[in-house]
Amino acid sequence: MPELFIRGSLSDLFKKIKETVDSDIGKITNEEILNIDINEWTKFLWNKYTIEPITLYEENITYNLEETTIKRYNKFHHHNPYESEYFSMDGYKMTFSVPFEGNEKLLYFQASTYIMSRFEVDSVESSTSNKCGIIKYSLEYTRQELESKENQKDFILSQFKCRFDKYIKNIDYINDDVKKFNTSLNLSIKESLEKRRKKAGDYIALRAKLDLPLNLNPNAPNTVPVVLAKKSKTIPSRPEKKFSKPEYTISDKDYENINNIISMSCTSMEKTASTFIKLQEEELRDIVVSHLNTHYSNVTGETFNKVGKTDIHILFDSKAAYIAECKIWHGEKKFKEALEQLFSYTTWRDIKTSLIVFNKENKNFSNVLSVVENYLKTCPLCRTKREKNKNEWDCTFQKYAASDEIISVFIGVYDLYC
Known part of the structure; x- marks a missing residue:
């Protein structure tokens, strides 16, 4: 069964994102950085790298009951090795489907504040643009355990709430950290862009003092910068017809x-x-x-x-x-x-x-x-x-x-x- 909140610290994830942002900013050419609008680019990069927090739709939780076979430990096995270690019992499995939106990767990281416990779930389905993600969590009871309760529905729902409340609390801690990160990211991006612009300005000013010509940067992002050049006349494909041929064109x-x-x-x-x-x-x-x-x-x-x-x-x-x-x-x-x-x-x-x-x-x-x-x-x-x-x-x-x-x-x- 998958277990939540165990893959590492959120702070490590945040650090990697900031390194990626700084790397992207470092790839902006000197010519570009001197001509862009810092505020627009800050907003663009923030929208690109900001993390969407987890939103649980608790009012839309659904559940389903099915029959199952439950394994229980045989306490007599310790005293009598001929006894089976486990025995099977008829029972019921109640599966809860908890819809959510946001970056499901957050569910596997540990916030700066967290509850010490194991957080197992049946599965996590990612959210898409067309539907919510789903966290599936189940409880199992023997037939005897469940049928002994007067109000079985209230008993199961209270059990679910008692246990899943800890999951919700951990997600709240994660969202608190994400909110702080998103706020700090905006300032961090703007500072990095301004630092990159100053570096480019210093470089170009130095080249100007040395009287060196500027060239296109071959590493301009997502494009293939090339020098525009004249193209000579081409022989017409059908010489029997005469066309006014281009004296200049681009490749x-x-x-x-x-x-x-x-x-x-x-x-x-x-x-x-x-x-x-x-x-x-x-x-x-x-x-x-x-x-x-x-x-x-x-x-x-x-x-x-x-x-x-x-x-x-x-x-x-x-x-x-x-x-x-x-x-x-x-x-x-x-x-x-x-x-x-x-x-x-x-x-x-x-x-x-x-x-x-x-x-x-x-x-x-x-x-x-x-x-x-x-x-x-x-x-x-x-x-x-x-x-x-x-x-x-x-x-x-x-x-x-x-x-x-x-x-x-x-x-x-x-x-x-x-």
């Missing part, structure tokens, strides 16, 4: 990496939607641009430029090799117009683009995704569609019905509704 590897950065940036906004829902298109666009520019730079200034109201451009010799648009969701018609607007900016074959859409007004975000998915399925200009996530697609489009020009479009739809 598929760059394009994939840019879209990964956009995805991470916007997903991070979703996690703290209450902070970003009040922002307008241009302000949301500026956040995405700032994140992109922490990964790409060149000697002439920012790689990603803001042109017009909501466009994002990569410019080579004043010519766009990558275009993105940020839009607020206002229905399928506006979504279609946003794509057409994006296409209108393109001047070269096989240009790479992105359309970033933020939902701020629709409670039913899944319905927004369904509209986008259906439009992509039925749009005659959509040549290919690959779903990366439920809210992100890699597509190719004909620029217009009679055109041979193909445009790559990454479409990401993100939920800021709260």
Whole structure:
């Protein structure tokens, strides 16, 4: 039978979590740490590493009775070795199912304050997003023991309460420690981020004094930073037709990496939607641009430029090799117009683009995704569609019905509704 509260001290678990947080913060590049919002990142990391305490739903405890065979020690065995050590008796088993929510791993650790005893249970089922976890605990009685009681139900329930109250008390002690840890974690994360920022600032200031150029960090988290470069003309696949060929473009590897950065940036906004829902298109666009520019730079200034109201451009010799648009969701018609607007900016074959859409007004975000998915399925200009996530697609489009020009479009739809 599993036994609770015996795997070690909660303080050791807390120490490992803080070490993991410090390790994650240490992996943030110098360029990133100097451009992030410390308060937003503190909230993000706190939400990621905070521990959910155990909540028992005592009012929803259920129980079930079944017949069983009970083994009891034979006290006469000690005096007569020919006697059996145990004898079997008919009996009953009452199993209690105690629902709970929270991190079930906590049930196996010992709090700073605890009750000295053994805490055996039949089983522990983990909680999920769809259902509560269950602690199963049983009591066994011989037929004679139970039938001798006048009010058998009250007897069993009082026995359960008397024994399980100690379990509840230990869980209360655990939750007290978790609450203190969660409170201290917020301050610890903020201090670590500020320390990391100061270290990065000192390093970059020293490089500036030594007149050394800054390079992209190859260990930037969750991305593959690469230097954007010009790409020479390519021979047309069908020489019998003449197309206006791109003088500049970005590689598929760059394009994939840019879209990964956009995805991470916007997903991070979703996690703290209450902070970003009040922002307008241009302000949301500026956040995405700032994140992109922490990964790409060149000697002439920012790689990603803001042109017009909501466009994002990569410019080579004043010519766009990558275009993105940020839009607020206002229905399928506006979504279609946003794509057409994006296409209108393109001047070269096989240009790479992105359309970033933020939902701020629709409670039913899944319905927004369904509209986008259906439009992509039925749009005659959509040549290919690959779903990366439920809210992100890699597509190719004909620029217009009679055109041979193909445009790559990454479409990401993100939920800021709260």
